[in-house]
Amino acid sequence: MSGLGSSGTPSSSTQPSDNPYHDPSLTPRVQPHTHDPTLAWQMMRLNVEQFLKRIEPQAHDVPKPDGHIRMVCISDTHNRTDHMEVPPGDILVHAGDFTNVGLEGDVRRFKEFLAKLPHKHKVVIAGNHDLTFDLDNYDTLCKTFASHGHHDLLDAKKCRNILLDAGVCTYLEDSEVTIEGYRIYGSPWQPEFCNWAFNLRRGEKCLEKWDLIPEGVDILITHGPPVGHGDLCSSQLRAGCVDLLHTIQTRVKPKYHVFGHIHEGAERRKNPLLDLNLQPSDLHLNAYRSLPGSTAQVLKVCKTPAPTACLKLLYNSD
Template sequence: MSTTTTTTTSPSDEPTRIKTRFLILSDTHNASPYPPDTSNVGFRSPLPKADVLLHCGDLTMVGHLHEYQMALDMLASIDADLKLVIAGNHDISLDDEFYERRGRYMHRLREQDQSICREAREMWTGEEARRAGVTYLDEGTHTFTLKNGARLRVYASPYQPEFCDWAFPYFAHQDRFNPPHQATPNSVPICENPIPDFPAIDVVMTHGPPKGIRDETHRDEHVGCEHLLRAVRRCRPKLHCFGHIHEAWGATRVRWKDSEEEVGWEGYVEEAEWINVDEEDLVEDGMVSMNISQKGTRGLEIGKETLMVNASIMTHRYKPHQGPWIVDLDLDMNR
């Protein structure tokens, strides 16, 4: 577990829940926001200010050190009190095991150079990341105290089902997110850092999507993870954000089934409400904004609902035209 704390003093008359603004990005692949006067895309500068920035991986195209520097420079330009980042399958030098097997080929090197992995990790966990205000998250649970006085509990994982032999893979029959006694029936449990049960987590950050939720490819295939969906139903966070499948950009409001029967992934969800996005508003505002706090027009029913957001900035054809998401939600005050 990793814990980062920013000390703050809160008056005794503050509410027990604090509205907190999240800016969500994924799959930027070295892109920076377009200039402010660009009129036909949502991803343009300046990006909206937020309490917390969440970047769900694929910072680069193929994990070169100069690409990481470009990503850090882009993240440094964003105005957020806390910036949380995970890797994705394209950030290959942040996966030591994968890089040892495939790095030489993918980086077109004459000889294997594992020192790239050490340098990459140092970039994301050392002084350069601190200057950019970035906190890099390994797989597991992390707790933060925000400047607004709220407590944020995050589960993070860069792993996704094997996809064209890129980084951070596991096989589809392997359950990476549930402990053995809660694993998907007939799966092979490989979990080292299980997603906790409700109510331990506020936000789940993964690179890949869960099965059936914002995971549909341009070939009409659902490529998300059934075991992840099972774990998120058990966890019931307020927000689950991810990327990976560019063409599945968007948000879905999920209401969970209470039944504990082994019904398969299609039976975990009672209702999946597709969030409609006005493309003209997206381009004009440079974002999609949702307020699911209790002061919003329709507050989230905590423990019953989760907002699922695929925040891929890149389109299927690798054009950085898709807008970021702003989500306002309530967090418990840190005590």
């Protein structure tokens, strides 16, 4: 098949033989331009069908449809939950960065915040700011962020256990849980980003983590976005992961992908709430943003390619 021009019309200038994006079976394991996500997205949006469709927001007081399960998604709250009015629902998802730098007091406040929420199920992953949750790298992170309260080596396990042992949520780290019949997988990793927690080199190192995501997952939660979706920084460069997008669209194909991380990549709306109402044959998302810098974003992998005009920030499918 030929490529698509900027208008969405076929272009004959790029032939399958010289375009590695056309046939996934012919692409290398690590995607082309994976170390330059801005260039990679420019190429991919022209030459790769994007199986995405936008979710339209609605007010949080819209009644839940009969026979549905309501999921509320939040992310990047950064210890700013004191005045956050989280709408009720059946499942709460937090896509990471619930603290500023993972200090014990921050973790404890987040635990208390979760304990007050009425949701029957609460699923949490860590993000790059939750330093003490990255046990393998905390010794290095402690030195890097000494001026942010880590001047003394904290007991990282103790900080994690404040949340993990409290019984207020299900914490996922390269692991999954089944809730109300839906398989939910969570991973905190993202490509290198200012030497924070859960950072990995682009390419093979990131792909090793994405390889752990099992097929058949209904809802995928990662802290970082895939390239091209909610990942545009104020510098106008993209921070999303090229290999994550490829993994989602060609192998895992979850019903939904929930993520956060890039604050400026989140689109602001008059109605900051999207409902995710789940039933056996359909999913409908509820991403809640109540504070500047607090954002959850959602991607949907559809059965058929979405029109170019639908390549926006939040997605759903028929």
